[in-house]
Amino acid sequence: MQGRVTGMGGGGLREVAAPFVVPGPSGVAVRDRLKQLTERDVEVLRLVGGHLGSLAARDLRARCAAGPDHDSQAWAARKRDLTAASSSRWAGSITKATHDQWGLARRAQLAHVQSLEARVATVAHRLSLPVGEKGTRHAPGGYRSKREWHAKSRRLHVLQDRLTAARADWQAGVVHVVRGGKALLNTRHHLDAAGLTERQWRARWEASRRFLQADGESGKRYGNETIRVTPDGEVSLKLPAPLAHLANAPHGRYVLTARVTFAHRGEQWADRITAHRAVAYRIHEDTLRGRWYLTASWALPPATVVPLAAARAHGMLGVDMNADHLAAWRLDTHGNPVGQPLRFGYTLTGTAAHRDAQVRHALIRLLHFARRHQLAIAIEDLDFTAETTREKHGRRKQFRRLISGMPTSRLRARLVSMAAELGIPIVAVDPAYTSKWGAQHWQQPLTSTTRKPTRHDAASIAIGRRALGHPIRRRTAPPRTHQSDGCGHRTAQAGPGAPGREGPRPRIPGPRTRSVPPDAERTRATRTPRTVRDVRSDQEWVQHSLLLTE
Known part of the structure; x- marks a missing residue:
């Protein structure tokens, strides 16, 4: 979601800044x-x-x-x-x-x-x-x-x-x-x-x-x-x-x-x-x-910043920072979530040294995963310095206390410094609407009997897709009659330059009905067609083997 976007209900949404690669420490x-x-x-x-x-x-x-x-x-x-x-x-x-x-x-x-x-x-x-x-x-x-x-x-x-x-x-x-x-x-x-x-x-x-x-x-x-x-x-x-x-x-x-x-x-x-x-x-x-x-x-001498296209070459690891954990999800180059959601927890209680050690341990595990899969890390460019006053959030004391305790500046500085040592690019994105749109478009479709993604997991997908240059919204599904037998399922993601990305899938030889095994066409060519007698007439009706595949 780049450039100015418009909201529903006649109200406009604020302009979303373009993602950029964060320079290393000075x-x-x-x-x-x-x-x-x-x-x-x-x-x-x-x-x-x-x-x-x-x-x-x-x-x-x-x-x-x-x-x-x-x-x-x-x-x-x-x-x-x-x-x-x-x-x-x-x-x-x-x-x-x-x-x-x-x-x-x-x-x-x-x-x-x-x-x-x-x-x-x-x-x-x-x-x-x-x-x-x-x-x-x-x-x-x-x-x-x-x-x-x-x-x-x-x-x-x-x-x-x-x-x-x-x-x-x-x-x-x-x-x-x-x-x-x-x-x-x-x-x-x-x-x-x-x-x-x-x-x-x-x-x-x-x-x-x-x-x-x-x-x-x-x-x-x-x-x-x-x-x-x-x-x-x-x-x-x-x-x-x-x-x-x-x-x-x-x-x-x-x-x-x-x-x-x-x-x-x-x-x-x-x-x-x-x-x-x-x-x-x-x-x-x-x-x-x-x-x-x-x-x-x-x-340190000014390091050469990795181009954004090079950071997107192997996909992205979207990271959503929260008060007690980092929610992450791996995305391929087309913006599809790969594997299971990741969670790197930490506690912000105790002494300052203990809190700092917790943050460093969570970042180390995150960076090791990114280096193992050769991924860049996408994170929100958060700033809560002007969002903690009671005039801004009224009686929401718990929420004010929550955002006041989030170590945004310390975590961001440590992440950039530690990632520079490992050669992992950091891509910063605009935090506008990532949690809301991520939950709206990705939380329910990724929910199954064995996987229950949270709102934070869905936000990490939105962050990663914005860093990759893709819109957060998933592609609209076609009508039910065209999802499978008619034209093929078209909700899979594809690159913007892929030819025929909005068209049907290529024709696969073989029967289209799910009740026939894959090798049924070869089997029917060698067997004798069955004869079905209509009980209302004395005429015989023979079903041709090619009718099922046309």
Whole structure:
């Protein structure tokens, strides 16, 4: 279903975007634990991280004060101010991180303004309708009772005040950023509910505000002069000028006792540092486990995207993402479902690490199936960021909670990254009407005594057919008199360029009646025709053997 489609009942449906092959990831990151750190190492890391964190907070304040009028000259001035208290390379990393953080806050602010505008418009529209008026397919109706109408009228004023303040901040270029996170800051006032002591919260707060990250430098020794990791795993960092007296190595450097060995992508990392290509590093502390970690990241060259026609060459594996499983179905090049529906389950309960492991395990099984059958994967281009408000879905709290808990962005990012390693193309399709039309056209025809496909299984077929360029609707069956004996069954799928795809099947030699065995024509040619006497006359009537096949 490509291009603009029209709906039934006189209402038009929104335009469905064309499918496209998702490009691969632009960078990778690997992490390893810093084991066997001494007390001296931990003390130095905390002092350096705290000092640089205070500089980063001061630089962020200066950047927010400059607003949208900030230019390259102001950036250079900020870097000069930081260089005296750290080093040129540390100052460059701090100003770059500040610029990225301010830009992210600015984009989030615009998204917040647009969300408030949509919520205000929805509430105002429903308040303008009479109480109890039913809605239509394209617009919600009035509120159910006067009590709800009164509560929503008060909420409208609250949303309008928030919108006015957000618009004023946007126009003035004012952003609200908290180094360490706003959620952790608010936890300080609810320690009992969070199950933390003030000391535990303080340790987590200080760890989140430290700054121990350095951008890579191409052409420099081992790809980074600030935080350096040698091929044998030795980690050293350049100390800021006020802390140079803590150095235990020449040129104001401090060497840690820990050694790192990247188990994942270790060969790629070693190839980069031996060729002196840029590698960025970040050191952080996990206060819950009492561990320190080193993360290495680098950019990948832009990979050549597989053409869409090549991705469709061997068929498609349509995947429908749900709150607790991935529903998939294999489709051939003509859009026909092959085999049985597939289900890759996961649970989104427990800790964040457990949820992430569940998602990765489901994706691994999905990718192994696709690679075994040489299939591309078709998935919806979902985005629920603007669909979780109560103004959008009203009293459907369970549905709002359901879509809020679906890990769409994390699953999509992990799928693209893992598929790129295996060389499996990912085709993204427009999610419009896939669940509705899939259930309407495919769920009942595929149901049998041994197979009970769900609505999600049917949606996976719709997703795969849209990725293949076929319409979701199945071909209309011919009249009953032409389905079998007359012209042959014509509901099987065929390619758009197949000759005679709308015509009857080719003539198969042999009898057409189902009561005669396949070799009856050859048998009748050698046997004597039977004679049937009509009881109403004395004449004999002989039935010719060729009458059954003409």
